[in-house]
Amino acid sequence: MLWNARYPLLLLLIGFVLAACGSAPQAAPAPTAVPAAATDTCPRPPEMDARFCDEDGDLVADPPKDRSQWVNPDTIIFAYTPVEDPAVYRVAWADFLAYLEQVTGKKVEFFAVDSNAAQLEAMRAGRLHVAGFNTGSVPFAVNFAGFVPFTMMAKADGSFGYEMEIIVPANSDIQSVEDLKGRQIAFTEPTSNSGFKAPSALLSSQFNLVEGRDFNAVFSGGHDNSILGVANGDYEAAAIANSVMKRMIKRGVISADQVRSIYRSQTFPTTGYGYVYNLDPELAAKVREAFATFNWEGTSLQQEFSKSGEAQFIPITYKEYWAVIRQIDAALGVKYVP
Incomplete structure (x- = not known):
């Protein structure tokens, strides 16, 4: 685990932030060469790993100046955040990955990761x-693994994001957040924004509910597990990303009348897409081009993500779009690098 999950005093600082704004694993491909650490004299944010430099101040790692450290693989390895069944998303991403092959001239392989930690380690090791x-993992990926996010999904009108919701079984006697006292709450993983960080801050700062004192926490391992657990009565309550729940309802995995929401947050940025910092700049430009020019109409990507309203990729910057997530992490005392 990259950070300590309990910071009860720091949690009190986060109220203003929230008010202003949530299958079996497969073997990874063989690792490629990992660049040497950057010099200690190069500029970088204090939270960024010492192997990276950030001379332009955009808070993400710059490409290495030494061309020998660039990677230009014969096969591009792509992974989608492990929020739901990987088999579903292998199919959902098929048309886009075929287009990525067309634009880059490279073979592209879908890599089904089984946890946020596995995805982070794969990119840091050069295998991804x-x-x-996912939203909460992006700062870890940027600072620990050299991730360069540049786009995310949005609706046709350009609006984007999702909300964190706290859900309970439809027939539960829990009617409000205050009723969670003395209960068990399911979270997803410690790196998840809506699955752990934002609800932990909310419960402490706005409702004076502290884990271990006022409620018991369990970790389900994923939003789909939490949602299914609540729908089936295995969990008394869960904090989840409502975009995942919407897609599960549209696919018929659960029915809307099985769960009930007792809290809904303001909107957070959704999954960030990008590439590893030392990808050959010419290849990185083609990856950007593929996301920017992909036609969603009639594709497997549209079929799946239209369930939660997404219809296009829009350009983003980590510095601007993840500011609120970094504020939440700072108040929680989150450390991105061990």
Whole structure:
């Protein structure tokens, strides 16, 4: 685990932030060469690993100046954040990955990761080139693994994001957040924004509910597990990303009348897509081009993500779009690098 999950005093600082704004694993491909550490004299944010430099101040790692450290693989490895069944997303991403092959002239392989930690380690080790990291994992990926996010999904009108919701079984006697006292709450993983960080801050700062004192926490391992657990009555409550729940309802995995929401947050940025910092700049430009020019109409990507309203990729910067997530992490005392 990259950080300590309990910071009760720091949690009190986060109220203003929230008010202002949530299958079996497969073997990874063989690792490619990992660049040597950057010099200690190069500029970088204090939270960034010492192997990276950030001379332009955009808070993400610059490409290495030494061309010998660039990677230009014959096969691009792509991974989508492990929020739901990997088999579903292998199919959902098929048309886009075929287009990525067309634009880059490279073979592209879908890599099904089984945890946020596995995805982070794969990129840091050089086994992952292009990826979508979930909201809470993006800062870890940027600072620990050299991830360069540049796009995310949005609706047709350009609006984007999702909300964190706290859900309970439809027939539960829990009617409000205050009723969670003395209960068990399911979270997803410690790196998840809506699955752990934002709800932990909310419960402490706004409702004076502290884990271990006022409620018991369990970790389900994923949003789909938490949602299914609540729908089936295995969990008394869970904090989840509502975009995942919407897609599960549209696919018929659960029915809307099995769960009930007792809290909904303001909107957070959704999954960030990008590439590893030392990808050959010419290849990185083609990856950007593929995301920018992909036609969603009639594709497997549209079929799946239209369930939660997404219809296009829009350009983003980590510095601007993840500012609120970094504020939450700072108040929680989160450390991105061990």
